[in-house]
Amino acid sequence: MTRHYSALSVLKEGLTGQKGWTPAWRHATPQRDYDAIVIGGGGHGLATAYYLAKSYGLKRVALVEKGWLGGGNTGRNTTVIRSNYFYPESAALFDMSLKLYEGLSRELNYNLMFSQRGMMVLAHSEGEMEIAARSTNAMRLNGVDAELLTRAEVQKRAPILNFSAEARFPIWGAVNQPRAGTARHDAVAWAYARAANALGVDICETCEVTGFVREAGRVVGVETTKGEVRAARIGMAVAGQSSHLMTMLGSALPLRTYTLQAFVSEPVKPIMDTVAFSPKTGTYFSQSDKGEMVFGGALDRVPGFTQRGNPPMMEAVIAGLLEMAPSLSHLRMLRHWAGAVDVTPDSSPIIGPVGDVMISCGWGTGGFKAIPAGGALLAHLLAKDEHHPVSRPFDISRFATGALIDEGAASGIAH
C-alpha cells in the first residue's frame, strides 16, 4: 500500500500497475457524537476540519457534505489566488491565505500546482493610474508585494493584450502582484480531504443537513439525511446555501446569492503567462496549465441559485475578453458554467459566531483564494470560541457599527 505521494512512489507503483494506492479519504458514515461538526465539504469546510485536527488537536471531528467534496464553488471558480487588497484588514486575511498556500503543497503532500505567475490589474487612463498608485502603495504599506507597471512593462509580461491604437481602453499600466497566481482548484479540496482523513476526521459525503438539534435553547447538533449528529461546536462554510441553513436557525444574514459564471476556451499552446484583469472591460483571464484560457467577469444581475450560465453576462464577459486580447477572437469557447455565490453588502466575508454556530460565508466571488485562511480562522473560532485577530474585523457585528470593509470603496465607488 502506498500512501505518501512522491515521484519515487509513482515510479515504484508504475512497476506494479499503480495498484497499491489507497483511497485519498475514507467514505465515513457519521457517528452520533463529535467534538466538532463542520458543515460543508468545499475547500473552506475541509480546511476547517483539517486545521481543527492538526492545529488544535481535536480528535473527533465530522465533516458533512450534501453532495460530493469540492462540488460547490471550490470546483467552479477560475483558480486565481491573490492578496492585492487595499485595506489592512483585507490584506491581513488574504495574505495570510496566500502565505499558507505557498507552503501548502508540501504540507499536505499534494501538488496543488500553485503557480505564482503574477496578476496584473490593468489601468486604462491617467485617473486609473492614480488609483493604481494608491493601491500599490497601500499593498506595500500592508506588507504585500506590489509593483506599479508601465505600459511597456505590461506588454512585456502579456504581449497578447490589446496595445492597438483602436483599443477602446488603452493600457496605461497595471498594478502587479508577483506572488499572485493560480492553482488547481479541485486539488485543494482533495488535498485537504486526504490530510484531514489521515488525521482521523470523518468525511461524510452525500450527507445533507436538514435541520438543527436544540436542547435548552442551545444548538447541540444537526439533523442529517444520515441521522442526528451532535457536537458542542458547529461550524458552517456553505457559500450559496448559507442563508438557507441559517433560516433554519431563524437568523437572517446580510447575504444575497447570485450566479457567477466562468468560461474556458479550447486549449492552445502557452501564450499567456500571467493573470490579467481589466476593471474597465470587466473581464479577467489566465491560461491554465492545460492550455485553456480561463476567464470570467461580473456577477449575473438576477439573484438566484441556478448554478448555470446566462447569455447576457456571458456575451459581456466574452466581448470584454476579446477587447482585452483581440487575438483570442480566433479561439472557441469550450465550456461555461456557474456557481452560486453569497455576496455581502461590502463584498467582504463574514467570519464569526451567529447565534450558536460559527460561520464563514459571504466570500462572494473570491472564496477560493481564501480557503487556507478561511479554514484556519474558522477552526480557531471553533476551538477557542473567540476570534483570531485576523478574523475579528470580519465579524457580523460590523454591519451594525458601520465598520464595513468595502474594497470597492477604495476605488471611489459608493455602494
Next chain:
Amino acid sequence: MQSFPCPFCGPRPEPEFLFVTEMGKTRPEPAAEVSAPVWAAYLHDVKNIKGEVAEVWQHLPCGQLYLMRRDTTTMAVLGVQSFRKGGAA
C-alpha cells in the same frame, strides 16, 4: 437571457430590468429613534430565499417599479403586479 413581463410594457428581455429589493421592508423612521441593529437589518439583512420570492423590480426603459414573483431555483416567473393605482395586474 431571461424574459420578464413588465406590467406596463409586456414581455421584455432581461437586460432592460433592474432588481431593486425584496418585498416587505419598511424604512424605519425617524432616524433618532432607530437603533443601530434595526437600521443595520433594514440596510443589509435579506431573506435570500431559495425558491419562490416576491421582489421589487424596475423596468428601466419605462422606469416603473413593480412586484415580481419568481422562483430563484428554476428562474420561472410566477407573476407580476403593478404598484400603481389602476395599473395592469
Next chain:
Amino acid sequence: MNFTFDGMDLTGRPGDTIAAALLRAQVRIVNRSFKYHRPRGLWGAWVEEPNAILDVTLNGVRTPNCRATTTPLAAGMAIESVNTALTARRDPLAVLDRFARFIPAAFYYKTFLWPSWHLFEPTIRKMAGLGRMDGTQDFVPAAPQRHETAELLVIGAGPAGLEAALAAARAGLDVVLIDDRDTPGGSLIDRAERLEGQSPADWAAALISAFRAAGGRYLPATTAFGAYDHGLFLLAQRRDHPAAPALIRLRADRAILATGAIERPLTFVDNDRPGILSLHAGQAYLNRYGVLAGQRIAILSTGDAQTAAAQFRAAGAAVEVIEAGEGRAEVEAVHWSARHLRGLSLSDGRRIDCDTILASGGWTPAVHLHCQTGGKLDWREDIQAFVPRADRPQILTIGAAAGTFATDEARSDALIAARGDRPALRAQDPVRKAWPQLGQPRRAWVDFQNDVTVKDVELAGRENMRAVEHLKRYTTLGMANDQGKISNMPGLATMAAIRQVPIPEIGTTTFRPPFDPVSLATLAGPKREALFAPPKRLVLEPLHRAAGALMREYGGWLRPAVYTDVEAEVSAARDHVTLFDGSPLGKIDVYGPDAARFMDFIYYNTMGNLKPGRARYGFLLTEGGIIFDDGILFRQSEHHFSVSCSSSHVDQVANMLDLWRQDQFDPDRVFIQDATPHWATLTLAGPKARALMARLDFGIPLDDASMPHLSVVQKDGMRIARVSFTGDCSYEISVPARAAAALWQRIVTTGRDFGLALQGVEALAILRMEKGLIFVGKDTDGTTMPHDLGFAAPREKKPVEFVGKRSLFTETASRPDRLQLVGLACQGAPLPVGGHATAPGQPASQGYVTSSAHSPTLGKPIALALIAGGLGRMGEEVEVYHLGQRRRATICPGCFVDPEWERLNA
C-alpha cells in the same frame, strides 16, 4: 481543391470536410494524442470527433483547433496537426508512450513537489495545449448577431425533425427548423437510407420544400449550442472559414429536439489506433463524400451491421462482420506496425487481417440541450442509455435522441410531437452490452483526446475518486474538446463496474453549454473597439477638434482635455475669461407639487426652502450615508427643480431619484425627467466673465443684486445660471443642443476683446483644486460622508428625514479618526496622487493624496488628501509614501487660492 497537411500537398473535392479530404488522400495518422503522443486517426465524421483537431491557416489567418470533421475544406488551406513535435506522422515525443505506466492519470498531483512546482511547470505547460494560436493576429471580422422568435423550434433535420417541422408548419404554427449540416436528411444521408422510394437527399429536399411552402423557416448549417431560461436557444450559423459563425438568439414557445444519437466506441485494447473508426463514420464517409475508409474492413458491432457491410462491399471493399459485446469474443490485440493497422486477434483464436476497423458499441442519445435547461435523464436498460425524462413541459424529444431508433417509429412520433403531445416511450430490442472490462492487462482507451484509459478509471476508483464529478476531474475524462460525447458513457459504465452498482446510480456529469465549441467572436458580436461601451460624445465635438483639442474620456464622456496648454488655460481663467463645454453636467428636472419635499428627502442639505431662481450646493447620499454625488440644485420655479449632478453619474442619479420617488412619494405628485442630452452648457469663468456676458447681451440684468452667485434665470429658451466651480465669477449658459454651435461661435468671436481662452477639463481640475472643490469619486471614496468634508451642519441640525441620515450616526460614522479632506502643502514637485500619508517612518497608512498639481496661480504645488482625523490636524507634518520613497508634507486647509472667496464677486 489543393491544400497541405503537415507540409504535404494534397487534393480534396468540393463538398469535402477536411476529414473527408484527408481520408480521401489516405492520410491515416492525422494527429497525436495529448499525453502519450500516440498516433491518432479519424474516429468520427461529425461533432463527436475527438482526435482530428487541427490548426488551419487560410488567407493568412490562422485558426487553431479546427475540428476536421466539421470544417469544410477550402482551397489553399494549410493544415497542421497539433500535439506534435514535428508532424502527425513523425513525432519524437511518441517516446512518452513507453513511460505511460509511470505517468498514469493524475500523476502530477503526486509529483513535482520537490524542489518546487515552479521548476517543472514551464515544461508541462509546453507539453499541454492543443493548437498554436498567433497572438499577433488582430480580431477576426465581427460576427453578425440577430434575434428570432418562433412558436416552435425544431432542432435536427433528420427524418424525425423534418416530419415534425412540416406537420407543425402545416398546422399553422410559426416554425423554425435548424440543422447543423449544410443539407437536410441527417442520419438518413449517412446511412443512404431510402424513404418512400426516394434517395434520402431527394426525400429530405422535398420535405424542406413543403415545409417552406407551409411558411416554415429552415436554417441549415446552424448548431443549437445552448439552451437557456425562458425558451432561449443560442444558435451558431456557419459562415465560410475562417469567419466566425453568426449568432442567432432564438426564443421559442416550444421546442422539439430531434438531435439524434452518437455512436459509442468499443473499449478494447489499443482501440485508439488510426484506422479504427466508428461504423457510422465509415458509412458517412462513403455515403456523403464517396470515400471508402479502407480496402479490407473489419466491422465490430453490437448491432446489425449487414446493411452497412453490403454498402462497403458494393464500393469495393472486403468486409468481415464480427459480433461484439457481452457473450462474444473479445478483441485481444490490434495489430499495428510500420504506422499501419494490420488486423486484429480475437479471444476465440480468430485473426482478421484488415486495414480498417469500424466499431459500434451502441448509441448514446444526444440529450445535451434537454439537460442544459435543467431536464433530468432516465436510464433505459433496453438500449443501455440515458434518455430525457418527461420533465420539461415546453420541450419534447423525439427520434434517436429519445431512444427511438427505427426511422418509421421516429417519423410517427414526430407527428405526435408536432401536435404538442409527448410520444409514448417505445421499447426497443435489448442491445448487447459492450461496456469496458475491468482488469485488462493492457490499455484500452475511454477518452481518446485526453488519453484516459480503463486503467486510469480503475486508479480513480482505487483512490476513492468515485463520484462521477471526481472521476471526471481527477482523470480529465470527458473534459476534452468533444466534452465527453463518446467517452462519458464508457467512463460511467467502468466506474459502475468498479463500484458494483447499476450505471444510473453513478449518474452523469452536468451537461454544460456549448454543445459544440463556439467561436468567442460569435458571442462577442460587434462589441469591440469603439462599439465596446461606446463613449458619450458632445454635440460640439467637431468644434473642439477644429480648435485643436486633445479629446479624452472622463466619466464615459469624450471631452476636450486641453486645447493649448493646461497652465495657460488656468491663468486665462484667473486673469481673463475662459469658455468651457460643460454639457455633460447633469440636468435632471424634478417637477410637481411635492417636489420641494422630495428634494429635502433626497439631499443631505435642506433644499425645500430654496427660493425660485436660486441655487444651492449639496450632497446626495446613499442610504448607507456615503456621498453618492454632489452638485448644484436649481429651483427654476415653485414646482420645478433641476439637479445638476456630476457628468459621470447622471444615469445613476436619475434612477436613484426615480426609485425614491416611487418608494416614498406619491408618484402622481413628483415627476422626474433626465433632460441632460437635451441641453448643451457653455460655461464662462473668470474676472472678465461678467463683462463678456454684458457684451453678449442676453437681455438679463447681471448685477450682483439681480443675479447673485447661486442664481438662475430662464430667458428665450436658455437657462443662465451664475455658479462657479473655479472660484471666479462664472456663468453657465444652457441652450438646446441644436443651438450650441452658433452660441459657441458667437462667444468665441465676441470673447476676443476680453482675452477669452478655451479651457479643457485638465485646467478645470486644477482650478477647482486651487479652491479645494472636490470631484466625487476622486477626492472622496466609498467611505466618505459629508462631515468628512467639513459639511457637518445638516447632520447635526436638519430635522426632517433624508436619505442616509441614520447611517451618519453609526459608531463608525462618529469616529474621530475618519478620513477627512484636507490640503497638503509641500516643497518641490507636486505630490504623487495615490501616495499615502504616514507618520514619519511608519508603515500604517493614514490616508492618501487624492488630487495634486502645480498651481499656476500660486506658483507652487498643491494637493488634496483624505487624512485620518485631518480636519483636526492642521499644521501637522506627515510623510507621503510613494513606491518606496517618502516625502514631507504639511496638512493645511483645502482652499489654496482666495480663501475668503472674494473673487466670486470681483
